[in-house]
Amino acid sequence: MRMITFLLVGLTVHVVFFISIFDIYFTSPLVHGMTPQATPLVPPASRLVLLVADGLRADSLYTLLQNGSSRAPYLRKVIEERGTWGVSHTHVPTETRPGHVALIAGFYEDVSAVAKGWKENPVEFDSVFNESRHSWCWGSPDILPMFSKGASGDHMYTHTYPAGEEDFASTDASRLDTWVFTQVKTFFESAKSNSSLKASLLKDRNVFFLHLLGIDTNGHAHRPMSKEYLDNIALVDTGVAEMVSIIEEFFDNDGRTSYVFTSDHGMTNWGSHGAGHPSETLTPLVAWGAGVNSAHKVTEPQPYDDGYLQEWNLQHTRRVDVNQADIAPLMASLIGVPFPLNSVVKMTQKKETTLSFLFTPYQPLTESKQAEFTHKARILIQLEKYEDAISLCQALISRSLEGLVYYHNYDRFFLGCSVVFGFVGWTSYVVLVILKTHASLDRNPSLLRQTPSRSLARLCMCVTVGITVFLLIQRSPVTYYIYCLLPVPVWYSVLKESGTLTDLIRSAPSLPLWKCFCYFVLVAFGIELLVVSFFHRAMLTVGLTSLSLWPFVSSLFGRAKVRALSWSLGCLCLAAFPLMPVVGREPNIHLVTCAGLLTLFTSACYLWSSRHRTPLHLSDRPQFVAQMLLVAVCAYVPSLTHSSLQQKQGLPLLNQIISWTTLASSLLVPLLSSTRIFHRLLSIFLSLTATYLLLSTGSEALFPPVLSWLMFVWINIEQEAMLAQGVSGRQELSTIDFSANIDITKMRQLKLDDIRRSYFFVFFIITAFFGTGNIASINSFDPASVYCFLTVFNPFIMGGLMMWKVIIPFIIVMCTFETIQVATQLSSRSLFLIVLVISDLMALHFFFLVQDYGSWLDIGTSISHYVIVMSMTIFLMLLSVVTHTFTSKRLLLWRRPKMHFT
Incomplete structure (x- = not known):
């Protein structure tokens, strides 16, 4: 009971510490109840057409073909003759939802909003659509409802296709864009004979939004350099040209229509997005029509030294770069609607809720300095010194933004x-x-x-x-x-x-102080190594190489040479995985098949070698045979699925059934096996590896077999370490039963070497987390990993499958640690408390590393590391209970009936 109470208190404390990061760093910057503000100038346009090509990279649109032509000739002509072009710089996370919020609402949504909802607003925010007289929207069911829900009045009209159309296995995802263009064409055709609709269209302050998802879908499925992705750009260009022609014809070429073409985010070469690589943050922006400057030829070098102007052969045309959130006020000013009311005015709010003697205003922009700025600007305008007035206002804007950050972080x-x-x-x-x-x-x-x-x-x-x-x-x-x-x-x-x-x-006098000091120094060094590994995965390779030397610097090599060599070889093999690239790997299904064969080979070797020492019961043999057959099937299913998708034949139904059945049974099947230590561990390994193979596309499939091999050696070598320490009463591993009642009288007290065991556990947990990838980086997610289960876009199911893939190595390490606690005759609470201290020291370290300056990627990375460590600590508390059940409980599907004699 005391242990349960302690766990509950510890869980509560860590949940509070975890939630605190959201109040400190993730709070929404918005302030509501502000007065609408609009430009006093007469708007140059009556209507706005916003075209967002989801997932379009700037270089994919602007770069010319080898023959000097453009894959988007219409937009290229607009750039060189009719409009203004540039790069829209997005912010991390480069995802669809925050990108559209920045484009249409004019602010960068706080990171926590991504977890609160995909199709709905986690916070109340205003948008250009909401401020317009009417807004007609066509496109994805994942984006359009986000802006229509909560909008005032009934002036927003959305038209979406079924969610099932967003299929990564589609033969041609560009049909999503064709659907949008067809619907818009039909809409304007019907408006000609619908007097009420036509009257609404002829009014001012109208917005037309075309969300084009085909490029993004083809990029995920085929990569941005593929023919499908590039052909989709050409299709969009043709569709834009047709839409402009239809709209201009409908409004009698009145010259009162503004057009904005851009993207919410880019895409990496390996078909993902979410982080801060230039391929993700540089998106195209082309604007033309009413209120937009026409193409301006330049002869002098432009203030851009990124090399793209020469690469795109556009150095002769003026380039205008903007931040993505600045596109919303641009659109609002073009049609004369109030700017979206996403105000971040903070000074008054903070002053009202702070004791007067404790309130410290932002010194560069106090109330007196604000008045001074305004007075100077008005004088300069009266003197017609407009350039000086603009420079002064830009300085005021810059200081205002800094002040907003100051009060937001007060x-x-x-x-x-x-x-x-x-x-x-x-x-x-x-x-x-x-x-x-x-x-x-x-x-x-x-x-x-x-x-x-x-x-x-x-x-x-x-x-x-x-x-x-x-x-x-x-x-x-x-x-x-x-x-x-x-x-x-x-x-x-x-x-x-x-x-x-x-x-x-x-x-203190009776303690080995020098030995204690050495242990604490080594653990402190080890904790720092783990902290650095969050930034540089190669440090895990350094750590594993160092761990491989452990038997040689201790007395273990002389006691058990074979196990010591196996440990060293296992550490060195596992050390290769952190050196492999996190992202950008091309699928290699042959390695998945090899991982399945390796799993079968090692399992068969173990069963053969242990046939005399720990023989299988007759009732257990069919289960292990069935599990090994399932591993063989799961090693072949990814190859069959990959081949079917390459031939554009879709996901075979049988493969999908096998995949979901394997996933559903992965936690149930091991509970049917014997609770003898290695029989249960082998069943868990086979069950989890089968699921992992289905979620793999390349070399990461080899990670669970190698990790499991090292964990098996670790269990055995800890027994030798106990003998070296003179711990008596060691129980043979082959005789240990997880379900046996533990004799509390045989439990021993903690020793210094238990600190080493606990550190090994934390190290292997971190290795399991970062060994094959980095879930902290959103763009490391490859949709191809879940194609055995589904191909239709569903962020929550896909995200859940990827999280399960991350958890599988966790469970393998947790089960090993549970075994070591039983084998070393130590209370599970004892080692876990040491693990808790090590994890908390890491979390405290990352708390001090959190920063709110530098690039958005640096800020997001520093916060995510703290969140990861805190989540890991909370997760380990919960997973320790689950693992105990997973190893010690057994389900009996049938029982032998008792015979009664009379």
Whole structure:
């Protein structure tokens, strides 16, 4: 019961620390209730046509063919003769939803919004569509509802195709764009005979939005350099030309239509997006029509030194780059609608909720300096010094943006200190619990029953009241109370255990202090290596190479040469995986087949070698035969699926049935096997590897067999390590049964070497996470990995399958750690507490590395690392319970009937 209580408290504390990062770094910057603002100038256009080619890279549109022609001749002609062109710079994450929010709403959505909803608004935001008189939209069912839901009035009309049309296995995904063009053509044809619709179309402040998803779908399915992707660009160019002709004809060529052609994000060469590579963040922008400057020829070098002008052969035409969020106010000004009310005015709001003597305004832009800026600008305008006025306003805008960031992050330092204080307190408490309950210390009988003094309790109560009153005056959110008050009971628990510190001091003379110091230095170095590995995966290779030397620097090599050599060889083989590229790998289905054969070979060798030592029961043999046959089938299914998709024959139904059945049974089948240690582990390995093969496209399929081999050696070599330490009563591995009742009297106290075991576990968990990829980088996701299960676009199911692929190596390592705890006669709580301390130290390190400056990629990476480590800690708490059930429980589908004699 105490263990369950401790886990629940620990889980609660870590969930609070995890959620705190969203209040500190992921809060929405929006302020509602503002007065609409619009340009006072007469709008040059009555209507706007926005065309978004989803997933279109800038270079794919602008680069000429080898013969000097363009694959998009109409848009090229617009660039050189009629309009203005440039690059729209997107922000991370380069995904469809945040890209469209920036384009149409004019602000960069906070990262947490991606997890809150795909088709709906997680926060209330305004858009150009909402401010228009009427908006007609055609395209994807994943994007259009996001802007229609919550819009005021009934002036938005959306037309979407069925979600099932977004199929990566489609023979021709460009039909998605053809559908849009056909629907728009039909719409204007019908408007000619529909008087009410025609009257609405002839009014001003109208918007037409064409969302073209075909390029993105073809890019995911065939890569951006494929014929399908490039041909789709040509199709879009032809469709744009036809749409312009139809619209101009309908409005009698009145010259009151503005056109904006752009993209929400680009795409990497390997067909993914989400991170900050230039191929993802550089998207095309072409604008023409009413209110847009016509093409401007230049003879002097332009202020762009990225080399693209020469590469695209556009150095003779003026290039105008913008930030993606600036396209929304551009569109609003063209048709004269108010700018989207996504205001981020923060100073007044923060001043009202902060005590006057504690409020520190943004010094470069105080209220007096704001008035001074405005006064100077008006004088310059009156003197007709417009260039100087523009420069002054640009400086004011720059300082205003910096001030917005200052006020948006105003509470960050205060909240950060509270979280760190609580974090340090929790880690200190766990260390004291380890020393008190799992270490052999000299106990002071006079302190064993010591209770916390009343003065300590009163002090904590006074602090609690003081913090609560302060937060009430500040009108702080409810979550602030949790972050600020949580450290109080945590530190109360730490101070309450002062007797344990006294026991540690009393035991110091009898402790091997030099050995303790060496262990702590090595673990500290190891933790730093793991932290660096989050930035450079190759550090895992360095770590695995170092671990391969462990038996040689200890006495293990002399005791068990074969196991020591197997350990070293296993570490070196596993060390090759972090050196492989995370993204950009071409599919190699032959390696998936080889991984299946390797799995079958190693399993067969084990069963043959253990036929005398740990023979299979007759009732278990059919299950292992069936599992090995399933692995063979799963090794062949990806090859068959890949071949079918290459021939554009779609996903075979039989393959889909096998894949989903294997996935559904992967957690059930091992529970049917014997609970003897290696029989259960082999069943788990076969079941999980079968699913992993279905989710693999190349060399990563070899990772589970190699990892499982090393984990098997680790279990065996830890037995030798126990003998080397003089631990008596070692139980033979072959006789261990997971379901056997543990004799508590045989449980031993913690030793220094258990710190090493716990660190090995954390290291292998990180290796399992980053060994074959980096789930922290969205663009490492390859849709081809889930093609055995589905090809129709579904972000949640696809994301869930990819997460399960990441979890499978986790489970293998967790089951190994569970086995080691049983084999080394140590309470599972003991080792897990050490693991908790190591993980929390890593999380605290990453908390200090979080930054809100630099590139968007740097900011996002620093935050994601903290989130990953915290998620891992919480996940390990939950997974430890699941793993215990996974290894020790058995399902009996039938029982022998009892015979009764009379």
